[in-house]
Amino acid sequence: MIRRFAAGTALATGLALSLTGCLGDAGKKVDEAGKNIRLTAVQVLGRTAEKTGSTDSFKADLSMRTTGSAAGGVTMTGTMRYRTKPDLAYSMDFGRMSVGGKSVPGMKQILVGRTMYMKMPMLSALGGGASAKPWVKISLDELGQRAGMNIDQMLDQARRMDPVQNTKMLTASKDAREVGKETVDGVQTTHFTGTYRMEDAIAKLPPEQQEAYRKSLQTSGMEGMAFDLWVDGQNLPRKMRMTGRQGAAGEMTMTMAYHDFGKPVDIAAPPADQVGDLGAMVKNLGGVKPPGA
Helix, strand or coil: CHHHHHHHHHHHHHHHHHHCCCCCCHHHHCCCCCCCCCCCHHHHHHHHHHHHHCCCEEEEEEEEEECCCCCCCEEEEEEEEEECCCCCEEEEEEEEEEECCEEECCEEEEEECCEEEEECHHHHHHHHHHHCCCEEEEEHHHHHHHHCCCHHHHHHHHHHCCCCCCCHHHHHCCCCEEEEEEEECCEEEEEEEEEEEHHHHHCCCCHHHHHHHHHHHHHHCEEEEEEEEEEECCCCEEEEEEEEEEHHHCEEEEEEEEECCCCCCCCCCCCHHHEEEHHHHHHHCCCCCCCCC
């Protein structure tokens, strides 16, 4: 299960970053003729997507929880750093992780250029014991070929979008509403909640991209998403919680608390002598297929 989870995490992260690139411009549809008219929830979400779209870096605290899996569920907590300039790069460090209620070593991910690096002690040990490299390298070009996706389009969308993943997807909601005013990490925010269908979100993509994304969603089995979003007075997201059901795999909930918008972010690939080859690791694991295979 751990092997499949590591592979699936890499693919799911790429999908999350790519799907958020061009899912509507609801903020542009606000009626400017009446400045005193109260904006609808979807209009506010659209403005939030546009505002954060002008931010080229951020940091976040993350937590993820899945239920219903054969292993009894997975929980992870950690941090994320993200930037779009001078190049697209991000790093995620899940320092705490458990599977089936039992604590296991954490994992790290780094994306630099067109390469993803993963560090997962258990997977590394299975791939070669004490002699194994701590990091494994995954080519996004190879991943794209195996998954039938255009990696150039995915990366281009990620560069143009607001780096805060999923913000624009919320504009596909047909039942978004304001909950009230709440304080998040000392910042006054407005809390919004709602749901949306993944198919509605995909329908907002350019026609030439929709087929590839539908194939990916068929793999994940996720049909819809429920969300909560806390927006500050500058129209920046301060906290987001997403919950979706993955068919027989159960439910997935991810919570992200954002900070340090626009501040410098330093992200670099691991040292070359610490990086192993995915193909060799697959052989050592007895033929387990790489992500996207």
